[in-house]
Amino acid sequence: AQTVTQSQPEMSVQEAETVTLSCTYDTSESNYYLFWYKQPPSRQMILVIRQEAYKQQNATENRFSVNFQKAAKSFSLKISDSQLGDTAMYFCAFMGGGSNYKLTFGKGTLLTVNP
Amino acid sequence: DVKVTQSSRYLVKRTGEKVFLECVQDMDHENMFWYRQDPGLGLRLIYFSYDVKMKEKGDIPEGYSVSREKKERFSLILESASTNQTSMYLCASTLGGVLSNQPQHFGDGTRLSIL
Numbered sequence: 745a746q747t748v749t750q751s752q753p754e755m756s757v758q759e760a761e762t763v764t765l766s767c768t769y770d771t772s773e774s775n776y777y778l779f780w781y782k783q784p785p786s787r788q789m790i791l792v793i794r795q796e797a798y799k800q801q802n803a804t805e806n807r808f809s810v811n812f813q814k815a816a817k818s819f820s821l822k823i824s825d826s827q828l829g830d831t832a833m834y835f836c837a838f839m840g841g842g843s844n845y846k847l848t849f850g851k852g853t854l855l856t857v858n859p
Numbered sequence: 860d861v862k863v864t865q866s867s868r869y870l871v872k873r874t875g876e877k878v879f880l881e882c883v884q885d886m887d888h889e890n891m892f893w894y895r896q897d898p899g900l901g902l903r904l905i906y907f908s909y910d911v912k913m914k915e916k917g918d919i920p921e922g923y924s925v926s927r928e929k930k931e932r933f934s935l936i937l938e939s940a941s942t943n944q945t946s947m948y949l950c951a952s953t954l955g956g957v958l959s960n961q962p963q964h965f966g967d968g969t970r971l972s973i974l
Contacts, residue, residue: 779962789949789965835901842954845890845909846917847963851901857968 750850775841789818865966878937882950889955892935
């Protein structure tokens with residue numbers, strides 16, 4: 745069974761600074777997908793960024809980028825120029841290539857952006 | 860945009876009651892999921908469905924059942940509610956087929972309290 749570990753339950757950052765959230769996972773599969781989801785306070789969970797394991801290039805979405813280290817089974821999220829609206833719970837998630845689209849989530853990191 | 864609608868944001872029930880949580884999606888998605896979210900535990904999969912009348916157990920199915928009579932609707936049933944089922948419940952949906960890297964789209968969640 746796959747496991748996803750987020751070792752930082754809480755983090756804080758000053759507005760406009762850069763922060764990195766860590767995620768490691770364990771799997772024996774070679775083909776899989778990784779996701780970061782964001783859940784703002786009392787609001788809907790939304791996708792931030794995704795990475796296909798067969799792609800060597802790290803995914804980027806505007807201020808959000810990942811550092812995908814396949815050999816180390818590491819998938820960290822970097823948020824540049826942090827904004828107050830980035831305050832949220834962030835979940836790392838794993839989906840195996842043949843898993844019927846099931847996601848395995850980490851326990852989450854609560855990120856607070858301070859003014 | 861995909862819309863996943865959960866029938867209630869907040870729900871209070873009593874122990875022993877039969878509880879129905881409803882979820883509807885408007886994008887003709889094949890796959891639908893029910894999770895529960897608890898502080899410090901992240902999201903855990905209860906059940907999922909990859910087609911009408913098809914269902915599979917997730918990681919924590921005990922005490923729950925599901926129903927999918929129509930493609931757009933996926934119901935979670937607590938057969939006899941207990942206090943340890945007090946939680947936030949999230950419904951999600953995604954496309955099926957070969958597009959296995961498609962993200963899951965989430966509803967707003969139902970915060971269920973069992974007294």
